[in-house]
Amino acid sequence: MYEHLKYYGVSERVINAMNMVDRKLFVPEEFAESAYLDIPLPIGHGQTISAPHMVGIMCQELELLEGQKVLEIGTGSGYNAAVLSVLVGPLGKVYTVEIVPELAQKAAERFKLLGIENVYVFLRDGKEGLPEFAPYDRIVATCYAKKIPPPLIDQLSEGGILLIPVGNEYAQTLKKIVKVRTNIEEFSVTSVKFVPMV
Ligand code: SAH
Numbered sequence: 001m002y003e004h005l006k007y008y009g010v011s012e013r014v015i016n017a018m019n020m021v022d023r024k025l026f027v028p029e030e031f032a033e034s035a036y037l038d039i040p041l042p043i044g045h046g047q048t049i050s051a052p053h054m055v056g057i058m059c060q061e062l063e064l065l066e067g068q069k070v071l072e073i074g075t076g077s078g079y080n081a082a083v084l085s086v087l088v089g090p091l092g093k094v095y096t097v098e099i100v101p102e103l104a105q106k107a108a109e110r111f112k113l114l115g116i117e118n119v120y121v122f123l124r125d126g127k128e129g130l131p132e133f134a135p136y137d138r139i140v141a142t143c144y145a146k147k148i149p150p151p152l153i154d155q156l157s158e159g160g161i162l163l164i165p166v167g168n169e170y171a172q173t174l175k176k177i178v179k180v181r182t183n184i185e186e187f188s189v190t191s192v193k194f195v196p197m198v
Pocket residue numbers: 047048049050073074075076077078079080081097098099100103124125126127142143195196197198
């Protein structure tokens with residue numbers, strides 16, 4: 001299904017993980033026919049499920065390993081979290097925070113229905129991260145920030161990677177932050193278009 005993602009530099013391992021999660025189960029029924037197209041789709045409340053190539057690029061840049069602890073900001077449909085859960089494996093954990101109650105609830109229901117047991121959904125403002133389970137090996141935001149919220153850097157473990165779109169409603173850059181001891185290394189991955197972190 002997602003073989004074409006290798007042209008974006010997405011590895012076989014990430015493509016396999018994406019092929020294991022049925023995107024159709026994460027989109028509203030009226031968009032079921034478009035579920036396998038490589039485009040973002042509306043999921044209600046003015047929000048969207050990201051295009052598969054964007055999920056692939058982000059999972060690739062996160063350099064995920066089995067057993068890791070990941071924090072996602074912006075659960076949305078839950079699709080990205082489900083792919084993350086495959087990539088960290090049964091020994092890994094995915095914490096995901098969402099600010100819209102209906103989306104958080106629906107995503108939690110999907111995880112339960114699909115028997116996904118290593119994803120934990122919290123109704124929170126992602127700008128604060130999720131301090132009670134910190135530090136995280138990986139943090140990924142699926143909504144853009146004007147500036148990187150400092151708690152996200154604080155909650156990153158030594159050697160950890162934070163991926164976050166930074167910019168404004170017109171132009172955003174996917175930033176990759178690597179925490180090396182007390183230093184922060186920042187890289188620009190690519191131009192992106194996400195909904196805002198509110
Ligand atoms: N990862 C999602 C894509 C979600 S779109 C998926 O796979 O479907 C971005 C999400 O971020 C939206 O659901 C939006 O409600 C949420 N969001 C926006 N601001 C937020 C904030 N401050 N804290 C947590 N979630 C937020």
